Structures are given as structure tokens and as C-alpha cells.
Amino acid sequence: xxxxxxxxxxxxxxxxxxxxxxxxxxxxxxxxxxxxxxxxxxxxxxxxxxxxxxxxxxxxxxxxxxxxxxxxxxxxxxxxxxxxxxxxxxxxxxxxxxxxxxxxxxxxxxxxxxxxxxxxxxxxxxxxxxxxxxxxxxxxxxxxxxxxxxxxxxxxxxxxxxxxxxxxxxxxxxxxxxxxxxxxxxxxxxxxxxxxxxxxxxxxxxxxxxxxxxxxxxxxxxxxxxxxxxxxxxxxxxxxxxxxxxxxxxxxxxxxxxxxxxxxxxxxxxxxxxxxxxxxxxxxxxxxxxxxxxxxxxxxxxxxxxxxxxxxxxxxxxxxxxxxxxxxxxxxxxxxxxxxxxxxxxxxxxxxxxxxxxxxxxxxxxxxxxxxxxxxxxxxxxxxxxxxxxxxxxxxxxxxxxxxxxxxxxxxxxxxxxxxxxxxxxxxxxxxxxxxxxxxxxxxxxxxxxxxxxxxxxxxxxxxxxxxxxxxxxxxxxxxxxxxxxxxx
Numbered sequence: 001x002x003x004x005x006x007x008x009x010x011x012x013x014x015x016x017x018x019x020x021x022x023x024x025x026x027x028x029x030x031x032x033x034x035x036x037x038x039x040x041x042x043x044x045x046x047x048x049x050x051x052x053x054x055x056x057x058x059x060x061x062x063x064x065x066x067x068x069x070x071x072x073x074x075x076x077x078x079x080x081x082x083x084x085x086x087x088x089x090x091x092x093x094x095x096x097x098x099x100x101x102x103x104x105x106x107x108x109x110x111x112x113x114x115x116x117x118x119x120x121x122x123x124x125x126x127x128x129x130x131x132x133x134x135x136x137x138x139x140x141x142x143x144x145x146x147x148x149x150x151x152x153x154x155x156x157x158x159x160x161x162x163x164x165x166x167x168x169x170x171x172x173x174x175x176x177x178x179x180x181x182x183x184x185x186x187x188x189x190x191x192x193x194x195x196x197x198x199x200x201x202x203x204x205x206x207x208x209x210x211x212x213x214x215x216x217x218x219x220x221x222x223x224x225x226x227x228x229x230x231x232x233x234x235x236x237x238x239x240x241x242x243x244x245x246x247x248x249x250x251x252x253x254x255x256x257x258x259x260x261x262x263x264x265x266x267x268x269x270x271x272x273x274x275x276x277x278x279x280x281x282x283x284x285x286x287x288x289x290x291x292x293x294x295x296x297x298x299x300x301x302x303x304x305x306x307x308x309x310x311x312x313x314x315x316x317x318x319x320x321x322x323x324x325x326x327x328x329x330x331x332x333x334x335x336x337x338x339x340x341x342x343x344x345x346x347x348x349x350x351x352x353x354x355x356x357x358x359x360x361x362x363x364x365x366x367x368x369x370x371x372x373x374x375x376x377x378x379x380x381x382x383x384x385x386x387x388x389x390x391x392x393x394x395x396x397x398x399x400x401x402x403x404x405x406x407x408x409x410x411x412x413x414x415x416x417x418x419x420x421x422x423x424x425x426x427x428x429x430x431x432x433x434x435x436x437x438x439x440x441x442x443x444x445x446x447x448x449x450x451x452x453x454x455x456x457x458x459x460x461x462x463x464x465x466x467x468x469x470x471x472x473x474x475x476x477x478x479x480x481x482x483x484x485x486x487x488x489x
Contacts, residue, residue, distance in 0.1 A: 003055075005363055008254040009253075019221065023062075026062060026221075029209055032068075036093070038275060039260050039274070042277050044226070046293050047293070051225070052064045053414075057412055064109040064111075071115050100281075104289065105287075105417065111216050121212070126142055127197065130142070133148065138174040140198065144183055145176065146160065146177060146180050155231060155239055181204065182204040184202070185203070206233070206237035213251075220248060220249045226255075258301040258302065260302055261301050283309075284312075288309060289312075290414045318374070319373060321381075322380045322384075326384070334391065340387065345383060349380070349402040350398075352402065356372050376405075436471070449482070450481075473487065474486070
């Protein structure tokens with residue numbers, strides 16, 4: 001097994017070599033819970049859900065930590081606007097986030113620490129930085145001395161002079177250097193606060209992740225993840241804090257996913273160009289959103305639009321159709337019949353797993369992996385189209401094995417998870433609901449029509465048929481009675 005990951009720090013792909021053999025420790029920056037989450041947040045959750053699933057599938061033990069930043073300027077501002085306590089607001093939207101993740105089928109991390117539950121760890125870390133001369137108290141706040149950390153800017157590829165020249169830095173006369181950032185913020189009226197050696201206050205944003213990652217993963221761990229927007233200043237500041245305090249390393253590999261855009265502009269609440277996860281799931285099944293997200297490499301931007309979602313839905317239907325055609329076949333057939341699957345076809349089907357692993361081992365290339373799904377589904381359909389009425393057992397075994405592989409590896413991406421019956425029932429119920437009908441309504445009208453036909457009341461019979469047809473339901477009379485189906489659009 002050889003998995004390579006693009007490391008933002010080195011700007012190159014590097015082999016995954018866990019510090020503890022066989023055990024990957026992963027930290028991902030989570031949400032600031034002050035509102036409903038949008039599709040950009042969904043991408044972050046889905047990307048690292050995929051990473052954790054794949055690593056576990058490949059035999060690694062994974063300790064996955066993703067935090068909640070439940071005290072922050074945005075939470076305080078929104079709570080004041082709504083007239084609620086910041087803690088209550090944060091708790092509400094943590095619960096809403098968890099509801100969204102459950103709907104998306106995102107597996108919960110092993111640890112989900114909240115910043116407010118780790119204030120002592122943050123204070124201890126700040127004291128260590130002060131003892132090392134890397135932090136100072138001023139005006140009731142505590143700041144990090146950026147100029148004292150030699151490697152500051154290494155992750156983002158910026159020099160301190162460049163940052164100073166291009167920075168929009170908050171004017172603060174008590175800072176030694178305009179680039180110094182807050183580790184602790186002195187208490188203000190109407191804000192939550194905790195006691196500290198520097199007086200009451202609350203932690204800065206960056207110190208939260210440094211303290212929580214250290215508590216659960218140690219000073220050194222394998223992978224730190226998040227969106228590209230976190231490279232600077234958040235992750236740059238985490239490195240300065242964590243390495244500065246310990247005198248050691250920090251995360252070995254840095255993974256950053258690209259933005260979700262709308263008309264090539266980053267989706268964000270500040271720009272007002274966002275769709276919540278719930279907005280999308282009200283129109284599209286969760287697996288459609290998953291397939292859309294994974295259709296692009298995680299480091300690339302992906303533009304959200306209705307056409308792309310529709311295409312994802314069509315693609316997902318094709319995958320399910322191929323799998324379900326096979327699952328409807330018997331497990332055994334004619335033992336005295338030669339198989340119709342050629343040697344080349346057998347090799348192609350058998351090689352699906354290898355091709356999938358090669359794609360995912362190469363920096364979790366889900367887009368290429370999905371390409372292999374569609375190639376395999378196409379090959380399966382070609383085989384199925386020429387399958388004889390009484391197929392050979394050998395062919396059936398190969399087909400069922402291939403369908404099983406699609407299901408198994410699809411699960412790593414959170415796809416092809418629904419059994420055939422559940423999907424069929426779900427689709428039927430959803431379609432009928434959209435038409436304002438139930439199956440009982442339809443069966444009742446079919447019974448009325450049968451009575452009319454028996455009484456040779458053709459006008460009434462035709463009226464019922466036309467009524468259903470106008471609602472999108474087509475009737476078909478046959479030897480066994482009348483069946484119904486949806487009108488094909």
C-alpha cells in the first residue's frame with residue numbers, strides 16, 4: 001500500500017508514512033456555528049469523510065478529530081442581533097450541523113471537541129508561549145510575537161515583509177508589531193469571558209485549534225486539513241503557536257480543499273451567494289450532492305449550478321441501474337453453457353478495484369475513481385445486453401462480483417448505499433408526493449374504472465383514465481388487470 005498526498009507545506013505529493021505505523025492521526029478545522037451551513041461546508045465535511053473512509057478501508061486505524069469553534073466574533077455578533085446568548089446560538093447550530101451531516105451520510109469524527117470546553121488547555125498553551133518569549137500581554141490582551149518565529153509564512157509561501165506590505169491589519173496601539181495576532185482577548189461588555197492570569201477574557205481563534213489538536217493528537221501528528229481559505233492566517237498561526245510552544249514539529253502533511261464557487265466566485269455567507277445544505281437536499285438526494293462534489297479533485301474549485309447537479313443525478317441513476325440489473329439476476333445458471341464474457345471483458349471487470357485504488361492512492365483522486373465507476377458500469381451493461389436467456393453460472397458469478405465491487409467501493413464515497421427496494425419505494429413515494437397523489441388514490445380510481453368498464457360505461461372509464469393521465473399517471477390494461485406507471489417525460 002502506498003498512498004501519496006499533496007502537502008501544501010512542501011507543494012509536492014508525499015507518501016503517507018504515519019508517525020505511528022498503521023495509525024493515522026487527522027485533525028480538521030470545523031465550523032463556527034452561528035448559522036445554517038452551506039454547500040462549501042458540505043464539501044469540507046464530505047472530502048474528509050472520504051479520506052477517513054478510504055484510509056480505514058485500506059487497513060489504517062484512524063483517529064479523526066474535527067472541532068467546533070463555539071466562541072468567536074461571528075457568534076457574538078449574531079447572538080446580539082438575535083437577542084440570544086452566544087452559547088445558546090452555538091448549541092443550536094451545532095445541532096443543525098449534525099442534522100445536516102446525518103442527512104448527507106457523513107460519519108462522525110472520533111472526537112468533536114468544542115473550544116469552550118478547552119479553555120484551561122488554551123491558557124496553559126499561552127503561558128508556555130509567554131515563557132518562551134513568543135507572547136506578551138498588553139492592554140488586557142495577549143499577543144503572539146510573529147517576528148520571533150523564524151518560519152512564519154512557510155505554509156502560505158509569504159514573507160513577513162510581503163504580509164506587512166499587503167496586510168489590512170487592525171490598528172492597535174498596544175501591539176509591538178502590527179502583524180502580531182491575539183491569543184487572548186480581554187473581556188468586553190456583553191461577551192462571554194473566562195478567568196485567566198491576564199484577567200477575564202476569551203481565547204483568540206487560532207489558539208483554539210492548537211490547544212485541541214495537541215490534547216487529542218499530541219504535538220506531532222500526521223494530517224491537518226481544511227479549506228484553502230484557512231492557509232493564511234489560521235493555519236499559519238497554528239503552526240507558529242504549536243511549534244513555538246513545543247519546540248517540535250506539528251502536522252506532517254497539510255491538506256487543503258478548493259472552494260465551491262457560484263459563477264466562479266467563492267461561495268460564502270459574507271458575499272451572500274450561498275445555498276444551504278438544506279436548500280440543496282430539498283431538491284436533490286444526498287448521493288447526488290456527493291457525486292457532484294467528488295466529480296472534481298478535492299484540491300480543485302468546483303462551480304455549483306443546476307446543470308451540474310442534474311448531470312450528477314443522471315450519472316448516479318446510471319450506476320444504480322447497472323448494479324440493480326445484475327442484482328435482479330440469479331446467482332447460478334446453466335452449468336453446461338459456455339460463458340459469453342470474453343477474456344478481455346473478464347480482465348476489465350476484475351481490474352476495477354485495482355484502477356480505483358490507483359486513483360485514490362494518488363492524492364484521493366475521486367474524479368478519476370468515478371471515471372472508473374462509469375467505465376465499469378458501461379462494460380457491465382454491454383455484457384447484460386448480450387446475456388442469453390439462460391446465462392452460464394460463470395458469467396453470473398463474474399457479474400455479481402463486479403456489482404459487489406461497485407457497491408463496496410462506492411461506499412467509500414458514500415454512493416450506491418441504498419438497496420434496490422428502498423430506492424424504488426423512495427422514488428415512487430417522492431414522485432407521487434410531487435403529483436399530490438398516493439398509491440391508495442390511484443388504486444381506488446383503478447377500481448372505480450374497473451366497475452365502470454364492467455357496467456360498459458365507457459365514458460366514465462375514459463374520464464378516469466384521462467384524469468390520471470393529466471396528473472402524470474398512465475394506465476395499462478392487460479390479462480392480469482390494470483397496472484399503472486408514471487408518464488415518461
